[in-house]
Amino acid sequence: MKISSRTENGVTILELLGNIKTLGDMEEFSSAIQAELDQKHLKVLLNFQEVGFVNSSGLGRLVLASKKVIEAGGVMKVSGLAQDLDELFTFTRLKEKIAVFKTEADAVRSFQ
Amino acid sequence: MxxxxxxxxxxxxxxxxxxxxxxxxxxxxxxxxxxxxxxxxxxxxxxxxxxxxxxxxxxxxxxxxxxxxxxxxxxxxxxxxxxxxxxxxxxxxxxxxxxxxxxxxxxxxxxxxxxxxxxxxxxxxxxxxxxxxxxxxxxxxxxxxxxxxxxxxxxxxxxxxxxxxxxxxxxxxxxxxxxxxxxxxxxxxxxxxxxxINDMMLLSFVGFIVILGTSFGALFFFNTMVANRITGIIRQVNEIVGGNRFDLRLPLLETGDELNDLSTAFNHFIASVELYRNAEEREKESLESTVRERTKELQEKNDFIEADLMVARRIQQKLLPEKFPENSKMSFHSAYLPCLHLGGDYYDVFEMPNGHMGLFIADASGHGSSAALIVAIVKSLLSTIGQEIGSPSYVVQRISKILSRLTPDDSFCTLFYAVVNINTGWMAYSLAGHPPPVVVNRHTGAVRILEPNGGLVGIFDIDRFEDSVFKFEFGDRLFAYTDGITEAANKKRELFGSQRLIHVLEENRDFEAAQVIEAVLIAMKDHAGDEPLADDVALLVMDYQSDGRIA
Missing domain, CATH: 3.30.450.20 (PAS domain)
Structure with a gap:
């Protein structure tokens, strides 16, 4: 997978591209989150617009990332879930733990 | 030119x-x-x-x-x-x-x-x-x-x-x-x-003949002694190089002239090529033998791991129920396809006190041996906690708490745990982060999908799980599964999805449970085509029917 980082209105936006499926994907994802926390970027938005598939291990990493951001005193939100992923977030009740927004703009606004 | x-x-x-x-x-x-x-x-x-x-x-x-x-x-x-x-x-x-x-x-x-x-x-x-x-x-x-x-x-x-x-x-x-x-x-x-004057004419004629003779003689000498021998050397060198016969040498004359020296020089060259090739050959052989040894070692290690995994697989199979409890109103069927030797899915059906039946299906995050270990923990927790008196959500809550302590921070499982009153058909369940089971009525074709009421199990330190209730009607068929089915993808990365699954269940509602399971698996494989299974697949089917008495 590919991850690119940019900042908008003080919110760090990580754009994810590809699947979160292999061990390599997961390591990449975890270290991207860690890199933001190391720089004290505490408002983190994950843009899932270009993510196809997340398996159960990937979901575990996502939860772990959220936990770490919270531990650091920050907030992690998610936007742009495809229908399959939205269903997954629903029945796993992750939406109760991680705020989910339809669009990136909505999510960025919610940080203000 | x-x-x-x-x-x-x-x-x-x-x-x-x-x-x-x-x-x-x-x-x-x-x-x-x-x-x-x-x-x-x-x-x-x-x-x-x-x-x-x-x-x-x-x-x-x-x-x-x-x-x-x-x-x-x-x-x-x-x-x-x-x-x-x-x-x-x-x-x-x-x-x-x-x-x-x-x-x-x-x-x-x-x-x-x-x-x-x-x-x-x-x-x-x-x-x-x-x-x-x-x-x-x-x-x-x-x-x-x-x-x-x-x-x-x-x-x-x-x-x-x-x-x-x-x-x-x-x-x-x-x-x-x-x-x-x-x-x-x-x-x-x-x-x-x-x-x-005639003598002069004769002299000129003789001179002409002598010149011609000398010329042809010189030509013959050159061809025999030089040109033909060079051609011979070229032919022999080509035979040696073309035929890969670097063990051969050019013949030498006893009278060592320059062409003989040329042949000798060629022989030296051929000899060094032979030396080089022999060394290369030996190196290749040694390399091949090293590769063979390493391959053998790897094969042995692989065989060992394979054998070990086969033992682990047999142990894991022992964790799954060999046969299901039977009663006049309920019958159970299941299928289990691990994508590796060991699976991360688990299900169980067990009788509980006061005419109740316990149904359990779980899916540990990841797959393979790590998932299998989590499954083993879940199974042992269920065996002990499940026997305690308590609602499904209470059991799930206990399992989640212990699991979050025992497993890495990003590991979890999803599960569906239900307790069904055999006589009344009332069910209390906890559906925690798990794909919602589908209930199809075989008589009416009505489809009901269970409402989730909990999140992932064993990943959050403090979490709240709830119970929901559901009443089975006669003819209801409960279909609980793990996401290996719905997430089976084809080449275009399209998932099999819950809609296709529900369609197969509806279409085959007149068939027996075993046949429906087969139909689901065939539909899933048809969809995936040549793509291999990416996750374990587990199915648990319960048919709830009238026993002839009034409930």
């Missing part, structure tokens, strides 16, 4: 060179012979002129000056002192021979006052045609004319020697003519002279 094909080979070049050399030799020989022959002829002529000159000076002039005309005629007709002299005669300016007509004789006798010339008269004879160019030239210039005539295959040299009208002669001849006529002498070549 492109050379003609015959100049590409050494043979062709040598042949052309020798041909050119022979041509030069023959031309030189011809030039020398021609020049010599001409010189000889010129020498012959010069010698005759000198003799005639001498004859005129020493013999003819004194006789003439003394007025001994008769003696002159005599001398001339009988003179044989000059070698090769065919004839000698005095010709007048009109080309008629002097002293042969009576008129001239009478005139001479009268002029002399006595009869001096007494010989018999002959008729006048035209010795030279008056328009003969040599004759005219001699009269006009007063110089000697020497030339060759050819008649009857006989070469003759003729000399026209002009006779000057000197003062002593003016008595008889007056002064009207500066030149009185010519002394015409004719020579034929003697046998010796001709022989000499």
């Amino acid at each position: 492109k050379s003609p094909f015959f100049l590409k080979t050494l043979k062709g070049k040598a042949a052309l060179f020798i041909l050119a050399l022979s041509l030069i030799g023959v031309l030189t020989l011809a030039a020398v012979v021609t020049k010599t022959t001409r010189n000889m002829q010129a020498e012959f002529q010069n010698e005759k002129v000198r003799l005639i000159d001498d004859f005129v000076l020493r013999t003819l002039t004194p006789i003439m000056l003394a007025g001994h005309g008769d003696m002159m005629s005599e001398v001339m007709s009988n003179y044989k002192g000059i070698q090769g002299l065919e004839k000698i005669e005095i010709v007048r300016v009109d080309g008629v021979e002097a002293f042969t007509d009576g008129q001239t004789m009478d005139k001479v006798n009268r002029a002399l006052g006595e009869k001096r010339f007494s010989r018999a008269l002959k008729s006048a004879r035209q010795a030279v045609r008056p328009d003969d160019p040599h004759f005219a030239n001699a009269l006009a210039t007063g110089g000697n004319e020497v030339f060759t005539r050819e008649a009857n295959n006989e070469k003759t040299v003729e000399i026209m020697f002009p006779i000057i009208n000197q003062e002593a002669c003016h008595v008889c001849h007056g002064t009207d003519h500066r030149i009185r006529g010519v002394l015409l002498s004719t020579f034929t070549m003697t046998k010796e002279d001709r022989g000499l």
Whole structure:
């Protein structure tokens, strides 16, 4: 997978591209989150617009990332879930733990 | 510029060179012979002129000056002192021979006052045609004319020697003519002279043959000793290189010439190639043997791991129920397809006190051995906690709490745990992060999907799980599954999805549970095509039917 980082209105936006499926994907994802926390970027938005598939291990990493951001005193939100992923977030009740927004703009606004 | 094909080979070049050399030799020989022959002829002529000159000076002039005309005629007709002299005669300016007509004789006798010339008269004879160019030239210039005539295959040299009208002669001849006529002498070549020239011709012919012979000899020598041997060396080297026979060597001659040295140099080169290739071969063999050894080691390790995993798989299979409890209202069926040796899915059905039945299906995050370990923990927790009195959410909550302590931070499981009253059909369940089970009524075709009421299990330290209730009707078929089915993807990364699954369940509701399971698995594999399973697949089906009594 590919991850690119940019900042908008003080919110760090990580754009994810590809699947979160292999061990390599997961390591990449975890270290991207860690890199933001190391720089004290505490408002983190994950843009899932270009993510196809997340398996159960990937979901575990996502939860772990959220936990770490919270531990650091920050907030992690998610936007742009495809229908399959939205269903997954629903029945796993992750939406109760991680705020989910339809669009990136909505999510960025919610940080203000 | 492109050379003609015959100049590409050494043979062709040598042949052309020798041909050119022979041509030069023959031309030189011809030039020398021609020049010599001409010189000889010129020498012959010069010698005759000198003799005639001498004859005129020493013999003819004194006789003439003394007025001994008769003696002159005599001398001339009988003179044989000059070698090769065919004839000698005095010709007048009109080309008629002097002293042969009576008129001239009478005139001479009268002029002399006595009869001096007494010989018999002959008729006048035209010795030279008056328009003969040599004759005219001699009269006009007063110089000697020497030339060759050819008649009857006989070469003759003729000399026209002009006779000057000197003062002593003016008595008889007056002064009207500066030149009185010519002394015409004719020579034929003697046998010796001709022989000499023939010898020259023979010499040139022999020279020609010798040059040709030498040339062809040289060509033959070059071809045999150089060109053919070089061709041979090339052929043998090609055989060695083309046939990969670097163990062979070029044959050597006992007389070590330069070509022999060339063969020796080639042999050294071939030997070093052989050495290099042998070393390469040995290295390759050693490499191959190392690879074989490593492969064997890896294979052994792999076999060991494989065997170990097979044991683990058998242990894991023991965790799954061998057969399901039976009663008049409920029947159970299941299927389990781990995508690796070990699976991360688990299900169980067990009888509970007071006419209740426990249903459990779980999916640990990840798959393979890590997931299998989590499953084993879940199973043991369920065996102990499940026996305690409590609602499904209470059991799930306990499992979640312990699991979050025992497993890594990003590990979790999803599960569906239900307790069903066999008689009433009422069910209390906790659906925690798990794909919602589907209930299809086999009589009416009605489809109901259970509402989730909890999140992921074992990942959050503090979490809240709830219970929901659901009432089964007769003919209801509960279909609980793990996400390995719905997330089976095809080449285009399209997931099988819950909608397709529900469609298959509806379509096959008249069939027995085992057949429905088969239909689901076939539909899933049809969808995925050649793509392998990415996750474990587990299915648990419960049919709830009337036992004939009123519930």
